Amino acid sequence: MEQASNAANKKVAAKRFLLIAVIALVPILLLLLRYRSHLAWKVMEHQLELRDAFESPTRLMPLATIPTQWRKTKAAGLNLALPSDMTQIPLEDIEALLFENEELRVFIFPRLPITAGDQAYLQKATEFSPTQREFTWPSLRFEIFQKNVDDFRWSMTNKEVLWHFYCMNIRCDQPGQKVEGFFTNDLDGLLVTENNTASFDWQSNLKPYDGLLQFASKQGELNLDHVRAICHSIELDDND
Known part of the structure; x- marks a missing residue:
């Protein structure tokens, strides 16, 4: 019992x-x-040692003044201002126009139409983003460069953490690299400088085109005032 x-x-x-x-x-x-996404992020952050990774300084491009003595130039479907002492150098190996003077080389690549694949990817990025903002290629890359490892917060929503994941996976930083965003009603651009070279990716907000300019110093440090002035001067050539 x-x-x-x-x-x-x-x-x-x-x-x-x-x-x-x-x-x-x-x-x-x-x-x-x-917190499933939050925990997954912390695991990846630890495994890839992301806290020790270089993150490019990122800011909006400072205003630039285009010198009055520069000349207006038509090149690769663009209107832009270049230093008056620049001359065009023939190129055979690459599909670009080269202009240079004693201190600076400027490579202007032909503008290209935005493809359906480009538009679909940017639309997916808009849907994925917590802010649901419309992106161009330069504005999306600028958004990605603005995100840092330390931006993570446990108070984030899962959607915000997944966007953080996306930005950290996509961004690609090189030591010495600096990033500047350029945004107007007509054109968005992203200037990436590294050592004595720079690239400027642009996309029109008026027509479905994008393109690229590359800059290289021939002697000494890259003259960023001239680089920024050239970027500020870019317009699409409506007659091309």
């Missing part, structure tokens, strides 16, 4: 323990579900 009572008590105790364990486990599972 006593043995039967002890067995019954053990069963009751076991059921109570199981019930308590389930009750305790439910909030843990809910927390894991709520």
